Amino acid sequence: MIYDFIYLLLLLTGIFILVENRLSRIIFFVGFQGFLLIFPVLQVHESKTSHSISLIILILLFKVLLTPFILKWASQKSRMKENTTPRFGYLATLLFLTLGVVVAVQLTDRVPPEINKISLIYVILMIYVGILCFVVRKNWLALIAGFSVFENGIFVLTLVLDQGLPFGLEFGSFLDAILVIVAGGILQLSPHLNFEERDI
Numbered sequence: 383m384i385y386d387f388i389y390l391l392l393l394l395t396g397i398f399i400l401v402e403n404r405l406s407r408i409i410f411f412v413g414f415q416g417f418l419l420i421f422p423v424l425q426v427h428e429s430k431t432s433h434s435i436s437l438i439i440l441i442l443l444f445k446v447l448l449t450p451f452i453l454k455w456a457s458q459k460s461r462m463k464e465n466t467t468p469r470f471g472y473l474a475t476l477l478f479l480t481l482g483v484v485v486a487v488q489l490t491d492r493v494p495p496e497i498n499k500i501s502l503i504y505v506i507l508m509i510y511v512g513i514l515c516f517v518v519r520k521n522w523l524a525l526i527a528g529f530s531v532f533e534n535g536i537f538v539l540t541l542v543l544d545q546g547l548p549f550g551l552e553f554g555s556f557l558d559a560i561l562v563i564v565a566g567g568i569l570q571l572s573p574h575l576n577f578e579e580r581d582i
Contacts, residue, residue: 388421389504392538396511396531401475403466405523409453412527415534416445426541449530457523466521475518482510497542505542509535 395415402408419441427434456462468475486506490499512535515528 385421385425386498386500386504388418389501389538392418392422392534393504393508393511396508396535397479399524399527399531400511400515400518401468401472403468405457405462405464405466405521406454408466408524408527409450409457412453412530413446413450415531416441416449419445419534419537422538422541445530445534453523453526462521462523466519466524468518469520470518475514478514478517479507479511482507482514486510502542505535505538509539511535 392415395411395418398411399408399415402411420438423434423437423441427437470478486503489506490502493499493502509532512528512530512532515531516525519525519528
């Protein structure tokens with residue numbers, strides 16, 4: 383199915399954000415993953431045209447345009463280095479990912495038949511990758527990108543499990559852009575801080 387491929391792409395973009403060391407590419411994948419969120423919305427809300435259009439507008443505004451723009455603006459204003467340095471190497475990151483696959487398969491072992499198990503595994507792994515960014519990453523913008531992956535995963539999980547939520551609750555899934563704006567402001571107001579070297 384085409385939507386299984388979309389969920390796979392959502393996961394792969396999260397993995398690229400996790401392992402990529404160049405800030406410009408991380409920001410690109412954040413925007414691209416945001417764009418991919420349009421397709422799960424169309425899958426779940428295909429019979430609710432006005433609801434779908436509202437969510438798609440929010441996705442384009444917050445996920446595709448605003449979040450990458452603020453990340454790029456913050457990196458330029460704070461004069462961050464293009465290359466980031468993760469806490470762990472690729473081998474350790476691969477080990478973490480393998481563990482996540484095992485856990486995701488176990489968690490979805492007894493899902494109801496009306497839920498697509500493959501898609502659910504991809505979404506759980508996407509959330510896990512977002513959490514993993516907090517373990518692997520040191521760069522502040524990469525951490526924010528990881529939070530965006532986590533938030534996107536939660537948003538898609540609500541679509542997969544509950545077949546959509548009331549519009550007011552779904553709007554809360556876009557509030558991660560506020561964190562990006564606040565973090566970008568902090569970086570702009572404190573350009574003298576060496577965010578590349580600081581650990582959380």
